Amino acid sequence: MGKEGFLSPKAIGNRIKAKGLQKLRWYCQMCQKQCRDENGFKCHCMSESHQRQLLLASEDPNKIMDNFSQEFKNDFIELIRRRFGTKRVQNNIVYNEYINDREHVHMNSTQWETLTEFTKWLGKEGFCKVDETPKGWYIQYIDRDPETIRRQEELEKKKKQDLDDQERSAKFIEEQVRRGQGGREPEEAPVFTELNVALGPSALKAAGSGKRKDAPSTSEAKEKKKKSALDEIMEMEEQKKRSVRADHWLHPGIVIKVVTKRLGEKYHKKKGVVKEVQDKYTAVVKMIDSGDKLKLDQSHLETVIPAPGKRVLVLNGVYRDTEALLDSIDERKFSATLTLDSGRMKGRRVDGIAYEDFSKMA
Numbered sequence: 001m002g003k004e005g006f007l008s009p010k011a012i013g014n015r016i017k018a019k020g021l022q023k024l025r026w027y028c029q030m031c032q033k034q035c036r037d038e039n040g041f042k043c044h045c046m047s048e049s050h051q052r053q054l055l056l057a058s059e060d061p062n063k064i065m066d067n068f069s070q071e072f073k074n075d076f077i078e079l080i081r082r083r084f085g086t087k088r089v090q091n092n093i094v095y096n097e098y099i100n101d102r103e104h105v106h107m108n109s110t111q112w113e114t115l116t117e118f119t120k121w122l123g124k125e126g127f128c129k130v131d132e133t134p135k136g137w138y139i140q141y142i143d144r145d146p147e148t149i150r151r152q153e154e155l156e157k158k159k160k161q162d163l164d165d166q167e168r169s170a171k172f173i174e175e176q177v178r179r180g181q182g183g184r185e186p187e188e189a190p191v192f193t194e195l196n197v198a199l200g201p202s203a204l205k206a207a208g209s210g211k212r213k214d215a216p217s218t219s220e221a222k223e224k225k226k227k228s229a230l231d232e233i234m235e236m237e238e239q240k241k242r243s244v245r246a247d248h249w250l251h252p253g254i255v256i257k258v259v260t261k262r263l264g265e266k267y268h269k270k271k272g273v274v275k276e277v278q279d280k281y282t283a284v285v286k287m288i289d290s291g292d293k294l295k296l297d298q299s300h301l302e303t304v305i306p307a308p309g310k311r312v313l314v315l316n317g318v319y320r321d322t323e324a325l326l327d328s329i330d331e332r333k334f335s336a337t338l339t340l341d342s343g344r345m346k347g348r349r350v351d352g353i354a355y356e357d358f359s360k361m362a
Contacts, residue, residue: 029068029109030057069110076118077127080141088129088140091119151281154247173233248280249315250298255360256285260300267294271304273362303359305329305336312338316357319343319350323361 005011026035028044030053035041044050057064079098080089095115098104112118119137123130129140254274258267267287272294276284283301285294306312306326314322324338327349334355340348 027106029106030054030064032103065109065111068105069112072105072107072110075104077122077141080128080139081143084141086141086143088138090135091115091130091137091139094139151247155280158246169233176233245316246320248298249303249356250274250277250280250283250301251313251315251321251359252277253362254313254315255288255304255306255362256283256301257304258285258287258294258296258300259302260296262300263294266290267292303356305355305358306360311341311361312358313361314338314353314358317353319345319353324350324358326358 026037026041027033028035028041028050031044031050033044035044076094076098080094083097084094092115107113107115107118110118112121116137119128119130119139122128122139126142128142131138252274255271256274257269257271259269261268270287270289272285272287274283275286275293278284278295281298283296283298285296285301286292287294303315308326308328310326312324312326314320314324319338319340322340322345323342324340327337327339329336333352335352336355336358337349337351338353338358340346340350
């Protein structure tokens with residue numbers, strides 16, 4: 001019989017068998033070769049290439065084991081960070097996802113004999129928070145990225161600043177109310193008491209007519225005081241809004257552009273729609289061209305400026321979260337003129353909105 005072809009039943013069966021995960025006891029970590037049965041593993045161990053690898057490993061076996069251990073640890077922690085973040089998860093769930101990769105480093109070639117031993121080591125070295133429960137060991141990744149720590153500090157600082165501004169505004173309003181009430185009481189009560197006690201009916205009538213003449217000027221003065229206090233409060237709130245700018249701008253439903261090159265040319269400069277925002281700084285993006293879903297940081301994205309007349313969403317500043325229509329673009333100042341289309345300021349025309357403070361709506 002001739003040689004069996006690529007599409008023969010036997011060749012197809014062999015490819016199906018080799019496609020999935022095989023038994024661990026028939027895997028050679030030194031050669032990174034997976035055998036399908038005991039006879040194949042025995043033949044591999046007697047091969048010349050395997051013998052050469054054993055000779056290389058015998059020169060410094062500790063170094064070889066340290067390299068495998070380091071690679072296993074790095075891949076395992078990267079999976080936790082990328083897949084689960086800082087969520088608390090069972091260690092077996094993470095390990096099962098890790099071994100789905102056919103090219104993973106097997107634990108029997110590392111310094112740890114069991115998954116429990118490796119989990120305890122992660123907790124001892126400070127990579128994760130670990131705790132034992134009746135259902136097994138649970139791990140929680142500790143994010144020590146300087147960028148993440150900086151963001152958390154900025155959020156805490158911003159929260160403290162907002163609280164200070166609110167307390168200052170409350171004290172200012174309380175002081176204005178107290179001054180307004182204090183200025184109104186002395187003018188009303190004492191006047192009528194003196195007239196009722198000291199004057200007769202005719203004098204009281206004359207005094208009453210005199211008071212009616214003076215009343216408009218007094219009420220006008222009160223209205224001026226009230227208006228000035230209200231104006232001061234509104235101006236203070238407006239200044240507060242203008243001075244506070246958030247360091248995050250992501251919002252579900254906007255169109256963005258991927259600017260990072262780390263994902264390759266397939267996604268670079270391509271547009272997508274933000275489907276979900278996580279922790280204010282991370283977005284789940286569905287690419288418009290391919291339909292792929294990516295999880296990206298806002299530093300890897302930029303806003304999309306549509307053609308005039310299209311709907312946009314304001315992402316930062318005084319009019320944050322307000323829908324608007326794009327009227328015109330000033331390319332010299334990198335800004336645009338918008339007409340607000342929602343909220344209590346609907347219809348207002350706003351100039352000088354920077355490119356990074358608004359984006360096209362999906």
